[in-house]
Structures are given as C-alpha cells and as structure tokens.
Amino acid sequence: MIQLNKQLAQDIVNKMMEVIPYNVNIMNSEGVIIGSGDSTRIGKIHEGAVKAISLKKLVMIYKDKGGAKPGVNMPIYFKGEIMGVIGISGEPDIVKQFASIVKATATLLINQEYMFSEQRSREQLKDELLYQWAFLIDKYDEDFIKRAAELNIDLTIPRKAVIISSKRFENIKIDKVRTYIEQKEYIIRINPEEVVLLLKDDKILNYRIKQIYKEDFLKNSVIGVGTNNAIISKSVQEALKCVEIIKKLDFSMELNEYNKIIPIDALSNVPYKEKYFNIIKKLQEEGKGSDLIETLICFIKNNGEINSIAKELHIHRNSLNYRIRKIQDITGKNLRNYTDLLELFTALVVFKLDKSDKSKSQ
Structure with missing residues (x-):
C-alpha cells in the first residue's frame, strides 16, 4: 500500500492552505504530524489524530491538549484502511464546514500519487524484463512468459534486434529514436552510447531502419541488424557483432545486416x-x-x-x-x-x- 510520506503530506498541506484561511496538519497512521503549515509542529504527536484513528471518525477538539490545538481531525482512508489523519486548526464549529472539501481533495491527491506510483512500478518491471529478454540465452520458461504477458509483451511476434551505436562515444538521443517505435516494439538502453531496438520483422522493416539511419542525430552512429530469431537475445548478439565488425573494419553500409557479414565473421x-x-x-x-x-x-x-x-x-x-x-x-x-x-x-x-x-x- 502507498505510504503517506512527508513530501506527499506537505504537498497536500500547501495546496489546502492556498484555498482555506486556516492551518492544516497531516498526521500519519500513528498520529505523528508529518506535514503542517506550522513547521514547528512537525514530528510531534497529535492527540486529536490518535483519537480519530482509534474511533475511526471525525474528532473535534475545543481546547489545547496533548499537542493538539482546537480544530477538527478526520481519518484519511485508502482502499478501506486508515493511512493518516488530516486536521484543520481553528474554532471547530467554524472550520468543520471546510472538512469535506479538504478531505476530498486530500483523497484525490493520494489516489493520484498511487496511480503515478503504480505506473512507475510497472514501467520499472517492464524495463527489467526487457533487459532480461534482450540477453536471456535460454528458452523462455513459464515464469518469464507469464511475467511478459502481465506486462502485455507478446514474445511470439517475429522480431529483429537493431543496435544503434555511437561512433564517437556520444549519448544516443533515446527520445528521438523512440519516435520510430511502433506498438509492440521496444527500445532498451544498453549504455549511454548504445541502444537496442526490438522491431517487428515485416516487409517494410528494412525501409524503416534506413529512414532511422538517415536522421541527422544519428550521423555519427552505426546500425547493426540481427536476424529473425525465436530467442531474441541471439538476434541482439548478431546485431552487436555486426556493429563491432563495421566499426573495426570501417565498412559502413546503408543497412548493416548480420546475414550479409556472416562471411566476414567466419573469416x-x-x-x-x-x-x-x-x-x-x-x-x-x-x-x-x-x-x-x-x-x-x-x-x-x-x-x-x-x-x-x-x-x-x-x-x-x-x-x-x-x-x-x-x-x-x-x-x-x-x-x-x-x-x-x-x-x-x-x-x-x-x-x-x-x-x-x-x-x-x-
């Protein structure tokens, strides 16, 4: 479950205090103030928050007591569980009218953060699987196939590996290369100077690769193309070998395909x-x-x-x-x-x- 951290808590406080004329506090699930318009209160236990967590409902405080000032304190729920408390300082009967909007806004921001977090986590898992896929030399086992399916990666589509490698140790501009990537195709950065593209092998693939090769931002790069292989890492290794041969022999061609330099590799x-x-x-x-x-x-x-x-x-x-x-x-x-x-x-x-x-x- 997403954690209500100090940064997120303070972001909520800052946004709320832009629209209401009262101090706002955010407490974690243990009642500790982790975000506040009054920085001197951060890190202190808030008795009103502890009580709100215990009773699982809004609590109104009318007098200063145990680190709590007059105001209202409402539990914040996420997926049915209390993850913290939001408090508004002031005369309880007056600030209570702001409780609903403050709670709704806080919940919205927390859900938004959760979605961003999930997306980042999914992207990280995808990047890890793609890198593993590019260098996995063994036959894909059930676990790998399952993880790929969960990330909507179809391993059965015929593909070729294409390596783009800088001649002058310059960073490959991956964002620009990405504009040439279609659905069900992937780009993996091997290092700052090299990226591998896993492209669908169809009738227009060579044309597409030539179009990429002609781009100005790749004028100091070479491109190596592997063969269509059920184990994509074999195609990746062929493309890497192609780049190595082209660089060392300085045999730059418009389309550097491994199947055209197999005799050189054999020599x-x-x-x-x-x-x-x-x-x-x-x-x-x-x-x-x-x-x-x-x-x-x-x-x-x-x-x-x-x-x-x-x-x-x-x-x-x-x-x-x-x-x-x-x-x-x-x-x-x-x-x-x-x-x-x-x-x-x-x-x-x-x-x-x-x-x-x-x-x-x-």
Whole structure:
C-alpha cells in the first residue's frame, strides 16, 4: 500500500492552505504530524489524530491538549484502511464546514500519487524484463512468459534486434529514436552510447531502419541488424557483432545486416591467425603509418574502382597507384588477383577484429 510520506503530506498541506484561511496538519497512521503549515509542529504527536484513528471518525477538539490545538481531525482512508489523519486548526464549529472539501481533495491527491506510483512500478518491471529478454540465452520458461504477458509483451511476434551505436562515444538521443517505435516494439538502453531496438520483422522493416539511419542525430552512429530469431537475445548478439565488425573494419553500409557479414565473421575465426595478423602488421610497420591499411580497406570497399577510391581518400590517382604498388611490394600480394586479394582481406579482418586480444597477450 502507498505510504503517506512527508513530501506527499506537505504537498497536500500547501495546496489546502492556498484555498482555506486556516492551518492544516497531516498526521500519519500513528498520529505523528508529518506535514503542517506550522513547521514547528512537525514530528510531534497529535492527540486529536490518535483519537480519530482509534474511533475511526471525525474528532473535534475545543481546547489545547496533548499537542493538539482546537480544530477538527478526520481519518484519511485508502482502499478501506486508515493511512493518516488530516486536521484543520481553528474554532471547530467554524472550520468543520471546510472538512469535506479538504478531505476530498486530500483523497484525490493520494489516489493520484498511487496511480503515478503504480505506473512507475510497472514501467520499472517492464524495463527489467526487457533487459532480461534482450540477453536471456535460454528458452523462455513459464515464469518469464507469464511475467511478459502481465506486462502485455507478446514474445511470439517475429522480431529483429537493431543496435544503434555511437561512433564517437556520444549519448544516443533515446527520445528521438523512440519516435520510430511502433506498438509492440521496444527500445532498451544498453549504455549511454548504445541502444537496442526490438522491431517487428515485416516487409517494410528494412525501409524503416534506413529512414532511422538517415536522421541527422544519428550521423555519427552505426546500425547493426540481427536476424529473425525465436530467442531474441541471439538476434541482439548478431546485431552487436555486426556493429563491432563495421566499426573495426570501417565498412559502413546503408543497412548493416548480420546475414550479409556472416562471411566476414567466419573469416575472423580462421586457423593460423598468426600468419594473417603478421601480414597487416608488416604493412603497418614498413608502411610507416596507417595510410596503406586505410587504402587497402578503401580498395576493398570500392571493389577496386580507382576513381571511387581516390575520391574517398581525397588523393590523386597517381598517389593512389603509388600506394597500391607499395602494398603489393610489402605484402607480395597482387590486389588484382582474386586469391591474393581474398588473403589480404582475411588478414585485414583478423588484424582488425583480433588485434585487441593480440596486444593484451604480448
């Protein structure tokens, strides 16, 4: 049951004293004054309130007695139980006429607070369940399904996880992203820089995701999309992996779907990683910087189209051709040869996705 706390009690007092010319006191269920127009009385036992609680009815006090001043004291009920007492100081026969309106207003405010409290509690339960849902790897048990149903969450609707991740460690503006969320879809903040959307998988989902991606407030973000999966956490993990790959390889596409980068994910787990790691490490060391690695990435992204590569790198074609020759000289691989380029791409994937672990072990 909602508690009549000091803040709520004082709020009621303040509102009542705006409309009636008498001091108002609020006492808790033990008769202690917790809200008053006279701050010196807060914390004291009010004998009139204790009596009103005991008799369960309005009590009129005509003389100062036991911390009580002349006035009327009425029990406040909530769901059939006394939760406190409201008192009006003054000549009892005069202030009694205000009793009904004061009690009605106090009851209204208490009920309002209860509804807000219930809503906050329900939202908290919902947030907790959504977070659990996004990372629960086991099959949903009866208790989880029941809790979801109580919160009106249908676990059976086909959905995909969509991760929005900031490139520059900026906070994702969740309120703006929320405008794209439809009924039976959810948004969960993983951390300040990342949110996960659980969106219904239908014919227009890709179009909707592209529209989100085009928003100015997400221009420094990447989006990863998981596959449709009965266990949504698997889709979440796919979307997270998609974001990781896109960020580390700098392969930004309009729609970054996991099912399109599965081959890249597979390459990151090839055997003989040391061999591939060393190819790019050699390119990095002998190339004296990251220009050659950046050029290699750009070459692959643009399918070897010289004009597109030069434009993206903001360099002249001659400078680009020089870099390409240098990459080939250092690695011994021909960028125009399919198998050589595949080996370089594999090396690039291993280096970019595995170098953090590699550096820790050295």
